[in-house]
Amino acid sequence: AQKVTQAQTEISVVEKEDVTLDCVYETRDTTYYLFWYKQPPSGELVFLIRRNSFDEQNEISGRYSWNFQKSTSSFNFTITASQVVDSAVYFCALSEAGGSEKLVFGKGTKLTVNP
Amino acid sequence: DAGVTQSPTHLIKTRGQQVTLRCSPKSGHDTVSWYQQALGQGPQFIFQYYEEEERQRGNFPDRFSGHQFPNYSSELNVNALLLGDSALYLCASSLQGRSSYEQYFGPGTRLTVT
Numbered sequence: 001a002q003k004v005t006q007a008q009t010e011i012s013v014v015e016k017e018d019v020t021l022d023c024v025y026e027t028r029d030t031t032y033y034l035f036w037y038k039q040p041p042s043g044e045l046v047f048l049i050r051r052n053s054f055d056e057q058n059e060i061s062g063r064y065s066w067n068f069q070k071s072t073s074s075f076n077f078t079i080t081a082s083q084v085v086d087s088a089v090y091f092c093a094l095s096e097a098g099g100s101e102k103l104v105f106g107k108g109t110k111l112t113v114n115p
Numbered sequence: 116d117a118g119v120t121q122s123p124t125h126l127i128k129t130r131g132q133q134v135t136l137r138c139s140p141k142s143g144h145d146t147v148s149w150y151q152q153a154l155g156q157g158p159q160f161i162f163q164y165y166e167e168e169e170r171q172r173g174n175f176p177d178r179f180s181g182h183q184f185p186n187y188s189s190e191l192n193v194n195a196l197l198l199g200d201s202a203l204y205l206c207a208s209s210l211q212g213r214s215s216y217e218q219y220f221g222p223g224t225r226l227t228v229t
Binding site for chain 2 (some may be wrong): 004032033037042043044045047050091092093096097101102103104105106107108
């Protein structure tokens with residue numbers, strides 16, 4: 001069975017601090033996709049990144065970076081020099097390619113960036 | 116290019132009533148998935164529709180049913196509403212066979228059951 005665990009329920013930082021959001025996943029499949037979504041107070045899920053299970057290269061996009069480690073089944077997300085606009089709930093999700101096409105989400109981490 | 120749209124935005128119903136939520140997929144998409152997001156939780160998969168048929172279903176009771184129309188739009192129906200059905204209902208659209216790869220989410224319908 002698939003499972004995504006986001007152990008951090010809430011994180012509060014001061015603007016310009018770096019913050020890492022943890023994600024640990026479980027799956028029996030060898031081929032799968034991992035995602036991060038941002039959910040601002042408006043409610044809409046905003047896609048941030050997708051990685052497939054064969055690509056363990058870390059990725060950087062501006063202030064965002066992702067660290068994928070299959071050995072520890074983790075897909076962590078770091079925001080560098082956080083800003084107030086980064087305040088949101090962040091979800092990590094997993095799907096199995098070629099099989100069930102549903103997304104399995106973690107419970108989310110609420111990030112508050114204080115000025 | 117219109118994204119995924121959902122209606123209504125908000126809805127208040129009484130226990131025991133029935134509700135219908137609507138979703139129009141992103142242009143070019145043929146598959147619609149529905150998710151329920153309770154307060155403080157991650158979205159949970161309800162079911163997926165393709166070619167006007169339910170293709171997959173999550174762990175939800177039969178009170179939850181759906182429909183897909185020839186234009187790919189979809190409805191989610193919930194009968195005999197319970198207080199626990201209060202949640203944000205999200206619709207996601209995709210291309211069949213690529214739902215595991217890419218889903219676009221709508222803004223959601225917030226349902227309150229009193």
